[in-house]
Each structure stands twice: as C-alpha cells, then as structure tokens.
Amino acid sequence: MRCRTETSQGASILDVAIGQYLSNIRRPGGLGKDPVRAERRAAQLAAIDPDWNPAERGWTVDWQRHYAYLAQLLTDGTRPAEIVPGVTRHGEDIGRWLATQRRNWDRLNAEQQHRLAELGVKKAPRARKATPKTAAASGPRAGGDAFQKGLQALAQYISREGRMPGRSAIEELPDGPHRVGIWVGNQKARRDRLDTAQLAALAELGVPWAQ
Structure with missing residues (x-):
C-alpha cells in the first residue's frame, strides 16, 4: 500500500524518535550538504517508501496521513x-x-485525484440549483428551524454511531427527542423541493441521495 510514512512527529520505534527523524530529513538540506550523498540517501528512502517525502508529491504530511487512514478503514471492511x-x-x-x-x-493535483479514485472516491456532484418554483415551494418551514433541528439531530447521530439512522431512530437534543430516522425519510421524499444549501448540507453528512 502507498503512503506508509504516515508516522506522527512524536512517534518512536525501538526508542528511536522516528517521527522527528522524518521531519528533519524532509526539510530542505535535511539529507546533508553533499548533493551526491543526499541523492543516494533519497534513493534509499524511496526504496523503503516512494512517498517518504510528501512535499515532493505536491501534498502535505497531514494529507498523506489522512489518506493512509482512509485506506486502512476501507481495507478493514468499512x-x-x-x-x-x-x-x-x-x-x-x-x-x-x-x-x-x-x-x-x-x-x-492529478496524482491525489488518481489515488483517491483508486479507493473508490469520487468528486462530489454539484448541488442542483433551485428554480423559482422550487424555492417558493420550499417555504419557511423547510428552510427554517425545523430543517436545522433535523440536520442537527442527524449530525449528532452520525457522529456517535458512524452510520445513517434507521427509520425508527430517535435522537435527543436539548429541546427534546427528534425522530431523526423519519425526518431523513421525509427529506428524501421531498428532495425535489429542497434548495441548494439544504442538499449541500445533507451531502456533507454523507446522505447518499443528496450527493
């Protein structure tokens, strides 16, 4: 698997501060002042992991670490x-x-897109623009407090459970219980009446039919 060097800066292996070591050698001149020796050392590191220095690939260590963790989740069956x-x-x-x-x-960049695509990740589709008729049909109820409360309940449920709620799911909010499962079903039934911002908010939480 690519991106094996997702080690945090504070990581240690056999009492060696490997995280700090990688941070040091990734800096400009970190492989030494002698260009021949530096090139040889870079080749040795690349033989262990071609992605040992993410900056040369056009992304950050943070991006590489998240990418590696995503790959691990998928490998584990998620x-x-x-x-x-x-x-x-x-x-x-x-x-x-x-x-x-x-x-x-x-x-x-192209390589980031390619690697994510290999994991099955796709670009988020553009949210549909609401027509004047759709915006009028949405009304205050759909775009107001009721929708925001439902969205809050859904985000809270997903954050805790890591999945979409079933129809019978009920989520407790400060103002009382919310039938979040039924609410999601109702939004799906009326998705043609949701505006762009509402669809985008649902898509960001991972609601499949809103993407």
Missing part, C-alpha cells in the same frame, strides 16, 4: 458510504476529511 463526518481513525476525523476532498476535488 464501506465508502459509511465514512461520514464523525468517523475517526487514530483520533482523526476521516469522514470530515473525505467530505472536504470530494467537495474540493478540483483543487487536488
């Missing part, structure tokens, strides 16, 4: 649709990171 905001790996919110990559797909 389905892509289940990796929604709130799903974590080693303390990192991989679901939120993944939603950001899909939303900002065009800002990624």
Whole structure:
C-alpha cells in the first residue's frame, strides 16, 4: 500500500524518535550538504517508501496521513458510504476529511485525484440549483428551524454511531427527542423541493441521495 510514512512527529520505534527523524530529513538540506550523498540517501528512502517525502508529491504530511487512514478503514471492511463526518481513525476525523476532498476535488493535483479514485472516491456532484418554483415551494418551514433541528439531530447521530439512522431512530437534543430516522425519510421524499444549501448540507453528512 502507498503512503506508509504516515508516522506522527512524536512517534518512536525501538526508542528511536522516528517521527522527528522524518521531519528533519524532509526539510530542505535535511539529507546533508553533499548533493551526491543526499541523492543516494533519497534513493534509499524511496526504496523503503516512494512517498517518504510528501512535499515532493505536491501534498502535505497531514494529507498523506489522512489518506493512509482512509485506506486502512476501507481495507478493514468499512464501506465508502459509511465514512461520514464523525468517523475517526487514530483520533482523526476521516469522514470530515473525505467530505472536504470530494467537495474540493478540483483543487487536488492529478496524482491525489488518481489515488483517491483508486479507493473508490469520487468528486462530489454539484448541488442542483433551485428554480423559482422550487424555492417558493420550499417555504419557511423547510428552510427554517425545523430543517436545522433535523440536520442537527442527524449530525449528532452520525457522529456517535458512524452510520445513517434507521427509520425508527430517535435522537435527543436539548429541546427534546427528534425522530431523526423519519425526518431523513421525509427529506428524501421531498428532495425535489429542497434548495441548494439544504442538499449541500445533507451531502456533507454523507446522505447518499443528496450527493
């Protein structure tokens, strides 16, 4: 698997501060002042992991670490649709990171897009623009407090459970219980009446039919 060097800066192996070591050698001139020796050392590191220095690939160590954790989740059997905001790996919110990559797909370089695509990740579709008729049909109720409360309940449920709620799911909010499962079903039934912002909010939480 690519991106094996997702080690954090504070990591140690056999009492060796490997995380700090990698941080040091990734810096300009970190492999030494002698260009021949530096090139030889770089080749030795690349033989262990071609991605040992993410900056040469056009991305950050943070991006590489999240990518590696995403690959691990998928290898462990997690389905892509289940990796929604709130799903974590080693303390990192991989679901939120993944939603950001899909939303900002065009800002990624070609190699980043290719590697994510190999994992089954696709660019988030553009939210449909609401027509004047749709906007009128949505009305205050759909775009107001009721929708926001439902969205809050859904985000809270996904953050805790790591999956979409079943129809019978009920989520407790400060103002009382919310039938979040029924609410999601109702939004799906009336998705043609949801505006662009509402669809985008649902898509960011990983709702399949909103993407």
